[in-house]
Amino acid sequence: MTPRDAADANDNRWSDLDRPPLNGAALRRALVRDDGLWCDVEVVERTGSTNSDLVGLVTKENADEGAVLVAEEQNAGRGRLDRQWTAPARSGLFFSVVLKPVGVPVTRWGWLPLLTGVAVATALSRSAGVDTSLKWPNDLLVTVDGEERKVGGILAERAGTGAVVVGIGINVSLRADELPVPGAGSLALAGATTTDRDTVLRAVLRSLEQWYGRWRDAAGDPAASGLQATYAAGCATLGRTVRAELPGGRSLVGEAVAVDGDGRLVIATEDGVQEPVGAGDVVHLRAV
Structure with missing residues (x-):
């Protein structure tokens, strides 16, 4: 095999038969409807960051609400606090969506990453048979060999004055020797009933559409939409x-x-003070 043949084999979308490429046309047929939230689903082979791409698109061209960008591979993926998110090509789901919550006060937009967490956890439980819990504010947790592991994360960013881009990363088929950091996991390692990324992505986007619609119809009220109670029920941090x-x-x-009603984590200290935390990095120390 020549060096060029080897490079072509490495770039071939079918080089790993356990990780077939996503079917963009089939995803659009399944998800894009005249009366639905999703207006387009674009799948690209490689990009730096789907969030950065969509934020730029919204800023420059005022991209429509419901645009979805999925990358088979990201080489500059970002999580909260500018942490890097890396994974082998086609081993996970790396995608971002454009949301424009018209009619919802901006003060309630902070619920969007928590809403997304509820939607994703619900979808993973239903589509892949993996019990998924939430670590405040935006981590997705599964159990691997009796240990709590992070299987995914969520990053929400303002784009212009009226839009939010929400990015989602989910480790789907990563093997133990491919995990990027201690404490990471994947759906496969958690015993998923399926690692078909098309199936999982459809389930996640449908669940997100349902939860977003319910929240928006309630003008972003987390109690009236049922979001606050559902998040609390699935939050492993509480x-x-x-x-x-x-x-x-x-x-x-x-x-x-x-x-609380603003999506903040309320922490009770030993001296009896209850302090709401709206931003920060939370570490689970032990169960109570």
């Missing part, structure tokens, strides 16, 4: 002792007791 690393270098240790 009831545990946690350490929150807060902006400015301060840390807070206590029991996570609630998610």
